[in-house]
Amino acid sequence: MINSHPSSEVLIIDDDSSVILGLKKVLSDIGRIKFATSAEQAFEIIQEGPPDLILLDVGLPDVSGLEVCARLKSCEGTKKIPVIIITSNSESGFEEEVFAAGAVDYISKPLKPAVVLARTKIHLAYQTALRALVELAHTDELTGLENRRSFDERLECERKRAIREGTPLTVMMMDVDEFKKYNDHYGHLKGDDCLKSISLATARCCQRPGDFAARFGGEEFALILPGTGAEGAQSVAETIREHVHQLLLPHAPNASHTFVSLSVGSCTLTKELLERKEWSGLAILQAADNALYEAKANGRDCYRSATLPDLSAASLE
Numbered sequence: 001m002i003n004s005h006p007s008s009e010v011l012i013i014d015d016d017s018s019v020i021l022g023l024k025k026v027l028s029d030i031g032r033i034k035f036a037t038s039a040e041q042a043f044e045i046i047q048e049g050p051p052d053l054i055l056l057d058v059g060l061p062d063v064s065g066l067e068v069c070a071r072l073k074s075c076e077g078t079k080k081i082p083v084i085i086i087t088s089n090s091e092s093g094f095e096e097e098v099f100a101a102g103a104v105d106y107i108s109k110p111l112k113p114a115v116v117l118a119r120t121k122i123h124l125a126y127q128t129a130l131r132a133l134v135e136l137a138h139t140d141e142l143t144g145l146e147n148r149r150s151f152d153e154r155l156e157c158e159r160k161r162a163i164r165e166g167t168p169l170t171v172m173m174m175d176v177d178e179f180k181k182y183n184d185h186y187g188h189l190k191g192d193d194c195l196k197s198i199s200l201a202t203a204r205c206c207q208r209p210g211d212f213a214a215r216f217g218g219e220e221f222a223l224i225l226p227g228t229g230a231e232g233a234q235s236v237a238e239t240i241r242e243h244v245h246q247l248l249l250p251h252a253p254n255a256s257h258t259f260v261s262l263s264v265g266s267c268t269l270t271k272e273l274l275e276r277k278e279w280s281g282l283a284i285l286q287a288a289d290n291a292l293y294e295a296k297a298n299g300r301d302c303y304r305s306a307t308l309p310d311l312s313a314a315s316l317e
């Protein structure tokens with residue numbers, strides 16, 4: 001059986017202190033236990049840091065447990081926390097209400113320690129496995145960077161945020177120059193090592209908390225730089241290119257450059273451009289890719305940014 005994470009955090013919400021003490025004892029080996037005696041206190045604790053699982057009594061003094069559960073499920077930041085309802089209500093139809101509110105399970109009072117422990121462990125283990133699966137589905141196996149799926153999701157999220165907040169957004173595409181020649185000369189395994197080194201150098205250059213680096217596919221990488229205008233984009237692009245130069249990876253003898261290099265293209269949506277129309281993620285990506293193509297066409301190992309006419313063309317999509 002998959003184990004729950006050793007440092008899981010469980011929040012017990014119950015106004016009966018004897019129940020809290022009993023549950024704390026039963027669950028002490030699982031990890032950190034927090035408790036709240038009212039819905040208001042519970043929301044404060046959750047806001048400080050969402051727990052891995054919640055054990056929630058139905059009969060709270062301020063708000064019904066089912067309503068607390070429904071509220072948690074309707075909020076983006078808390079909807080994924082599994083909630084187990086604790087109840088002495090055995091009326092017909094109550095089970096349906098529990099699941100309709102979004103709880104993953106319920107435990108009847110009087111509580112049996114072995115049952116509480118088993119159910120809690122099962123849901124924590126499921127949650128841990130689910131998180132691992134999501135991470136796996138969003139990670140590029142070779143480089144450890146985010147993958148294309150993750151990139152697409154983040155771009156959509158940042159695009160909407162940029163529109164909402166009126167802040168610039170830059171998307172950058174980077175491609176290893178003449179990588180086929182590198183592979184042909186050194187072999188695919190060395191080629192893989194080269195991609196890993198470039199990924200590491202790229203990740204080191206994406207320093208801001210919102211910066212996002214992904215392997216787009218093959219020898220192509222993509223960045224999302226929220227709140228970054230054209231000047232900032234140029235600075236990031238040149239920094240990454242410089243870091244890759246400094247790796248001093250000798251290129252294949254028949255390549256145009258002595259050392260491995262990157263061509264980089266970017267598209268920056270300024271506040272004005274964002275206000276002019278709603279750009280699709282595809283249009284932004286296409287504009288960055290056009291700029292990358294231009295960098296390749298201009299001899300490689302350089303940076304180009306999409307210009308306004310490019311963006312207008314991209315908007316026709």
Ligand SMILES: Nc1nc2c(ncn2[C@@H]2O[C@H](COP(=O)(O)OP(=O)(O)OP(=O)(O)O)[C@@H](O)[C@H]2O)c(=O)[nH]1
Nearest residue numbers: 175176177178179180181183188189191192218219
């Ligand atoms: N080692 C390795 N090679 C890869 C991987 N993914 C793609 N490639 C190789 O990357 C090379 C890309 O070649 P091309 O698309 O022709 O482009 P290029 O040689 O980089 O030329 P330009 O982009 O024009 O500078 C191909 O040889 C692919 O096999 C990978 O995961 N590992």
